[in-house]
Amino acid sequence: MLNTGWDVGMLVVIFMAIAIGYWLGRRASRKLDIEEPSHLEPHYIKGLNYLLNEQPDAAIDTFIDALEVNSETLETHLALGNLLRKRGEVGRAIKIHQNLLARPGLPDYHAQQVQLELARDYIKSGLLDRAETLLQEMVPVAAADIRTACLRHLIEIYRDEKEWLRAIEAVNQLAGRRFGRLPEEWRVAQGHFYCEVAEQAVQRGDYLAARRHLKAALNVDRGAIRANLLLGELELQQGSVRDAIRALKQVPQQNPDYIPQALPLLVQAYTQQGRQDSLKRYLLELQQGYQGTSVALALSDLLAVEEGGESATGYMAQRLNSRPSLPGLGHLLKYKAQQESGTASESLQLTLSLINKLNEAKPGYRCTKCGFSGHQLHWLCPSCKSWGTVKTIKGVEGE
Structure with missing residues (x-):
């Protein structure tokens, strides 16, 4: 049995990859009218012998040492390294890529390809400091496609390490040689990076910096819902209720899916101003274009306060007929339980408790x-x- 976790199919794939690389190396030598190096065949036979004797580690090492490196065989080396990395053999992948870099006469672009794969090895193995250093060194000198790949990996590293300002800088470099707008993926990411920096500023009490970063988020991504949510919360905490409402009202226009996150803050803001009538009008306006349960729950709570439990019960019953929902049913039972007494109230409370547990579990x-x-x-x-x-x-x- 093999003791390295390699299955038969894997060995066949590696053997074929090395064989193709070996053949390409021979073909390249013939094209250039160069005498074929006599050391290849003995190494190749030796490696095959290791393979047949179920010693895949030794076989791979022998094949790697024997395989000539040129423009036609480099892809074979890189593919093998990538395959090993995906299989979790990161140490062996690193060895392949380091050996390639040690070969004299490797063209610049090919060397950059190998360095990029080596950086990916480091990332896979958790050596983020090594990967970061290597990628940073490559960015100023690498070809355009490799430079972009390096910056993408740096952004991922900064994201995982919560180095948000560095992540923002890396995204800016990503756009440096492109005179158009950033792709949406990176505009969205950069908007969130600014929001992360803003949250840090709020934690240390620097509200001016927090506002500045949140506005920067909205500048790079007009759809930055999170920025308006944070801005609304910040303005509410600072007593700028009108500014909070203005920011929070942007959320439904940006993306209605995040109305449930904006509603509690909006209710709080309108209530602080004593503008329940304005809140009711706004909720009714929202409900015309958004059929989510959260708006209905907010409306029913407002009706319960202004007109009493019966009005809230009637509204929720009508709502459930058209759009049934478990949270809506819970609200209906809550109002019914408040109106009942004795055994009926206890039964409703028990049912409500079960529904609440279901809501909490899912x-x-x-x-x-x-x-x-x-x-x-x-x-x-x-x-x-x-x-x-x-x-x-x-x-x-x-x-």
């Missing part, structure tokens, strides 16, 4: 890209590392 948010689900909103999906793709779940059990 995930409330899901990533629209990878399907990750959880109980809280993540601006950066923990699974696929995408920004702004986690949203409130819709349907009978959710929004």
Whole structure:
């Protein structure tokens, strides 16, 4: 049995890759009318012998040492290194790439390709400092495509290390040689980087800097919902209620999927000003274009305060007939329990308790890209590392 986790199919793939590389090396030598090096065949036979004797590590090392490096065989080396890295053999992948860099006469572009793969090896193995240093050294001198790949990896490293200002700078460099706008992916990411910096500023009490960073987020990404949510919360805390309402009202226009996040702050802001009538008009206006449960719940709570439980009960019953939802049913039972007494009230309270437990047990948010689900909103999906793709779940059990 093989003791390195390699299966038969894997060995066949590697053997074929090396064989093709070996053949390409021989063909290149013939094209250039160069005498074929006599050391290749003995090494090749020796490596094959290791392979047949179930010693894949020794076989691979022998093949790598024997295989000539030129423009036609480089891809074979890189493919093998990439394959090893994906299989978790990162140390062996690093060895391949370091050996390639040690070969004399490697053209600049090919050397950059190898360095990029070596940086990816370091990232895979968790050696982020080494990867960062290597990538930073390559950015000023690398060819355009490799430079872009280096910056992308640097942004990912800065993201994981929460070096938000460096991430912003790297995104700016990504756009440096492109005279058009950044792709949406990077505009969205940079907007979130500014929001992260703003949250840090709020934590240290630097509200002026926080506002500046949030406005920068909106400048790079007009759809930066998170920036308006944070700005609304900040202005509310600072007593600038009108500014808070102005920021929060932008959220439904940016993306209605995030109305549930804006509503509690809007209700708080209008209530602080004693403008319940304005709040009611705004909620009714929202409900015309957005059928989510959160607006209906806010409206029913407002009706309960202004007109009493019966009015709220009637509204929620009508709402549930057209758009049934578990949270809506919970609200209806809450109002009914308040109106009843004795055994009827106790039964309703028990049912309400069960519904609340069901609501708490189920995930409330899901990533629209990878399907990750959880109980809280993540601006950066923990699974696929995408920004702004986690949203409130819709349907009978959710929004």
